[in-house]
Amino acid sequence: xxxxxxxxxxxxxxxxxxxxxxxxxxxxxxxxxxxxxxxxxxxxxxxxxxxxxxxxxxxxxxxxxxxxxxxxxxxxxxxxxxxxxxxxxxxxxxxxxxx
Amino acid sequence: xxxxxxxxxxxxxxxxxxxxxxxxxxxxxxxxxxxxxxxxxxxxxxxxxxxxxxxxxxxxxxxxxxxxxxxxxxxxxxxxxxxxxxxxxxxxxxxxxxxxxxxxxxxxxxxxxxxxxxxxxxxxxxxxxxxxxxxxxxxxxxxxxxxxxxxxxxxxxxxxxxxxxxxxxxxxxxxxxxxxxxxxxxxxxxxxxxxxxxxxxxxxxxxxxxxxxxxxxxxxxxxxxxxxxxxxxxxxxxxxxxxxxxxxxxxxxxxxxxxx
Numbered sequence: 512x513x514x515x516x517x518x519x520x521x522x523x524x525x526x527x528x529x530x531x532x533x534x535x536x537x538x539x540x541x542x543x544x545x546x547x548x549x550x551x552x553x554x555x556x557x558x559x560x561x562x563x564x565x566x567x568x569x570x571x572x573x574x575x576x577x578x579x580x581x582x583x584x585x586x587x588x589x590x591x592x593x594x595x596x597x598x599x600x601x602x603x604x605x606x607x608x609x610x
Numbered sequence: 611x612x613x614x615x616x617x618x619x620x621x622x623x624x625x626x627x628x629x630x631x632x633x634x635x636x637x638x639x640x641x642x643x644x645x646x647x648x649x650x651x652x653x654x655x656x657x658x659x660x661x662x663x664x665x666x667x668x669x670x671x672x673x674x675x676x677x678x679x680x681x682x683x684x685x686x687x688x689x690x691x692x693x694x695x696x697x698x699x700x701x702x703x704x705x706x707x708x709x710x711x712x713x714x715x716x717x718x719x720x721x722x723x724x725x726x727x728x729x730x731x732x733x734x735x736x737x738x739x740x741x742x743x744x745x746x747x748x749x750x751x752x753x754x755x756x757x758x759x760x761x762x763x764x765x766x767x768x769x770x771x772x773x774x775x776x777x778x779x780x781x782x783x784x785x786x787x788x789x790x791x792x793x794x795x796x797x798x799x800x801x802x803x804x805x806x807x808x809x810x811x812x813x814x815x816x817x818x819x820x821x822x823x824x825x826x827x828x829x830x831x832x833x834x835x836x837x838x839x840x841x842x843x844x845x846x847x848x849x850x851x852x853x854x855x856x857x858x859x860x861x862x863x864x865x866x867x868x869x870x
Contacts, residue, residue: 527647530711
């Protein structure tokens with residue numbers, strides 16, 4: 512790598528260097544900002560998906576504990592006792608469903 | 611749906627951009643007149659070309675939307691124009707930096723190329739407020755399509771008018787009178803390819819994220835309905851400039867649709 516860099520011609524970073532660097536930095540800064548915005552959106556999607564998964568888990572647990580024959584399961588949080596998570600639910604999931 | 615081939619596209623974008631940068635800074639010879647400053651040309655001109663082509667593509671997608679009434683075309687038109695605006699802003703900034711280095715001024719009001727690009731940029735800057743001002747999604751997409759077509763037709767007309775103008779000081783590097791050495795032409799073409807790939811990749815990212823969000827929203831509604839809650843408990847989407855993707859878009863992912 513060092514040998515390759517030594518072979519490459521030196522960049523004439525004199526007067527014009529700052530303008531050229533500025534132009535390229537602007538482009539890459541804009542791409543970086545865009546990617547950061549995309550990452551924020553992605554994390555929000557992930558959070559929403561987690562909430563949806565927790566809700567589905569709660570529903571599935573409710574269906575399991577309900578006697579067979581009932582068509583519309585009552586939301587688990589509304590039941591007396593208030594425990595929403597089933598035996599197999601991880602503590603973190605339990606917390607999120609209770610929340 | 612929109613995310614198909616995104617990984618390959620992203621990798622090729624990074625590779626081509628890296629090759630372009632390598633060519634620009636370590637291979638292509640210095641230009642005799644402008645010297646090192648001319649290196650801005652390899653980022654500024656491709657940005658401008660891709661941006662203007664993106665505006666035209668937005669207009670073409672809008673034509674498809676008005677012809678077919680399919681929401682996906684309005685969605686594509688919106689994303690193409692949105693991305694072109696970002697690229698247009700980068701063009702204006704890099705152009706200003708070049709002007710400062712070359713002419714000693716950040717902006718030259720008597721220069722038709724600069725001012726015409728600014729006019730196109732400002733014209734498209736009204737696209738988002740126009741969409742935001744219309745609440746009804748049907749009308750919003752229809753009016754936005756009409757705007758995208760009209761403005762899209764203005765872009766090449768504006769370009770031709772400026773090229774025909776004689777009193778210009780903006781350097782003309784492409785065209786019949788161009789005598790770029792082959793190394794510069796090759797580097798320019800690689801940079802243009804890299805910029806086109808970057809534009810396409812970012813558009814695809816935007817389309818994928820927006821589509822995924824619409825799907826997730828539809829799933830939430832379905833879950834709410836299944837739980838027996840009123841759908842009103844999920845807050846309705848407020849006014850937005852972005853096209854409203856209906857849950858019908860999800861039909862493409864159902865097992866029945868896949869079997870077809």
